[in-house]
Amino acid sequence: MAQQDFSRIFVGGIWRPGGGPxxxxxxxxxxxxxxxxxxxSVADVEEAVAAGKRAANDPAWRGMTPQARARLLYRIGDAIESDADAIAALQTADTGKTLAETRALAMSAAGTFRYIAALLETMDEALTSPRGNCLTMSLHEPIGVVGAITPWNxxxxxxxxxxxPALAAGNAVVLKPAEWTSLVSLRLAAIIERVGLPSGLLSVLPGAGAVIGDAIVRHRDVGKISFTGGTVTxxxxxxxxxxxxxxxxLELGGKSPTIVLPDADIDQAIAGILFGVFSSTGQSCIAGSRLFVxxxxxxxxxxxxxxxxxALRIGPGTDPSTQVAxxxxxxxxxxxxxxxxxxIAEGAEILCGxxxxxxxxxxxxxxxxPTILTGVTNDANICQQEIFGPVLxxxxxxxxxxxxxxxxxxxYGLACGLWTRDYRTAYRxxxxxxxxxxxxxxYKQFSISTPFGGVKDSGLGREKGRDAIRNYMQQKSLYWGLDPQPLPWASGI
Structure with missing residues (x-):
């Protein structure tokens, strides 16, 4: 893929300079x-949403068969995979993450498009149980324009x-990537455009969340928001x-417990705890940042x-031996x-870092x-606040x-890790x-086929899983009258 000009943003299917700095x-x-x-700029949001509304309502897209739309998603997945090394290198430079992690993220994205494509091909509507002399059915239709706001980690x-899933459902998407990590999202837009997504169905608008994100959320023609980020936002x-x-x-913050039971395999638990909190340099909403022993x-x-x-190896993400970037x-x-x-001011004792x-x-x-603290109780601020770093x-x-x-x-209530040999205790x-x-x-294992989300201040709703596409649709019911006689209420008039 040719060198990309990141000074241009993707507005309604057109690459051009944005209205922001x-x-x-x-x-x-x-x-x-x-x-x-x-x-x-806010004007770019207006243009992107208007283009998205036109594209989502275009009969060529709205009436496209699920199989045809799935083929497009498969091609996007294949294109991401073919560009995975370049995506990984760009993301490592942009975020500092290790190349192993950024390549895994690229391959995860490719797998997501393929899974959603397969899901789309096999997704059926339903005839509902008749409760009278009617044939009843439930249908799902696109929302229209969806706003997607994604995190930097x-x-x-x-x-x-x-x-x-938003495209699979037949929507248009206006994506607002995180300010610190916009390059890869712009790269993804170029890949999707090259594959042949109809113009206007995707816009990528970097910028400040308080300005661009807020404008997307409040726009009258945006019918749903999917947000991953902080709880306050x-x-x-x-x-x-x-x-x-x-x-x-809303997929929000976390302060996840990781729990060692008395019968745990110690070596397995230690390896998992280290990975759960210190991989990605702790910059993960599901990091196991509270350890209970x-x-x-x-x-x-x-x-x-x-x-x-x-003893974890600290270094640049480009070094294959680096564990903590x-x-x-x-x-x-x-x-x-x-x-x-x-x-430390609260009384915590530093064990390392x-x-x-x-x-x-x-x-x-x-x-x-990597930093490990002890000597405080669970009500200490450092145990209650999300740190989003390599701190346990x-x-x-x-x-x-x-x-x-x-x-x-x-x-919070996003994730938890349990270390035990007893399946009964684990389930309980x-x-x-x-x-x-x-x-x-x-710990920290994911599958696009398994729903993900949190409870309490960790969020609302779920992503992934068999309902992923339905989450970007609105439901409609149809009643087909089967009685050849007129409704009796109007008889005799």
């Missing part, structure tokens, strides 16, 4: 400039999880959506875990450091080391009721924990 993408590994990219994969979107009586899907084995277990965490941006690294400093790296190899990058707080617990009370003592605890996803003897 040019911004810089900074490589967090060394502070160098990756690219200058364009941003949108998993670009392209998050984009695909919203774009693919999610609440604002929900309030704006309520004023419009508009459906929303039985009090009798707490010191021994946490000691082994700390030694392993301190730089954070997405310098301001975010400093925010994480501020959380740790506040935790907890300070900027002194090694000159890391001086130019947004690095922060270790907490002891007594019996199962004490464990469940502490694990559920959080405004999985049902008692407030979380949308529970991993048992593993």
């Amino acid at each position: 040019l911004e810089l993408s900074i490589n967090p590994a060394d502070g160098s400039v990756v690219a200058e990219f364009g941003t949108a 998993s670009p392209i994969a998050s984009d695909a999880q919203k774009i693919a 999610g609440r604002h979107i929900a309030a704006a959506a309520a004023a419009k009586l508009m459906p929303v899907s 039985p009090a009798p084995i707490f010191s021994e277990f946490v000691g082994k875990l700390t030694a392993r965490a301190a 730089p954070m997405v941006a310098f301001p975010h690294r400093d925010k994480v450091a501020g959380h740790v400093a506040a935790g 907890g300070a900027l790296l002194a090694d000159t190899r890391y001086a130019a990058g947004a690095y922060y080391p 707080v270790a907490l002891p617990y007594g019996d199962e009721d004490d464990l469940v009370a502490q694990a559920n003592d959080s405004v 605890l999985a049902r008692r924990i407030d979380a949308g996803t529970v991993w048992i003897n593993t």
Whole structure:
């Protein structure tokens, strides 16, 4: 694929300069400039939504058979896979993530388009049970224009999880990528355009969430918002959506517990806990950032875990040996450091990490080391606030009721990890924990076929799974009268 001009944005199927200022993408590994990219204005939102409305209402798209639309999605998936190495390299430069992770995200996006295509081909409508002399059926139709707002920690994969089902449902999509990671979304737009998506069905509008995201949410012709990001922003979107009586899907923050049971395989648990909180440099909504360990084995277990965490390899995402890459941006690294400093002020004890790296190899990058804290109780701010970085707080617990009370003592309910050999205990605890996803003897595994979302302040609605396309449709009922006689109410007139 030819070198892309990121100064242009994709508005209603047209590449052109945006009405917003040019911004810089900074490589967090060394502070160098990756690219200058364009941003949108509110006027661009108006144009994108208008183009999307026309394209969604075009009989050629609205009347396209599911099989034909599925073939288009399959081609998009194949095109993403063929470009996966270039996508990975661009995303690593833009976000700092390791190449292994960014390639996996690209392949995840390709798989999402293929799964949604297969789902579309096999999705049937339903005849409902007759309750009179009528034939009744339930149909699903497109919403029209869908707004998709995606986060910076998993670009392209998050984009695909919203774009693919929304297009499959027959909608147009206006995508607002995160400000820190807009390059890959613009790359995806170029791939989708090249495959042959009808013009106007996709727009990609980088820019500030408070301006561009808000304009998309409040636009009268946007019929649904799918948002992944912070809980505070999610609440604002929900309030704006309520004023419009508009459906929303909100995948928000987390402060997920990861739980070691007394009978756990220690080596398996330690490896899983390390991966669950320190991979992606902790920049994950489902990171297992609160560790609960039985009090009798707490010191021994946490000691082994700390030694392993301190030995994790820190470096640039381009180094194949790197396990902990730089954070997405310098301001975010400093925010994480501020959380740790506040935790220390609350009385937390540092077991490893907890300070900027002194090694000159890391001086130019947004690095922060794997950090483990202990010595506080679950009501401490550092145990309650989402940090979104490589920071783990270790907490002891007594019996199962004490464990469940502490694990559920959080405004969040996104994910949980359990480490035990006893399937009965695993099932019982999985049902008692407030979380949308529970991993048992593993962590941070995903499948596009399995629904994902949270409870409490972690969100509303679900993505993925067999209902993924239905989530971007509106339901309609049809009644076919079978009685040849007129309705009796009007007889005798």
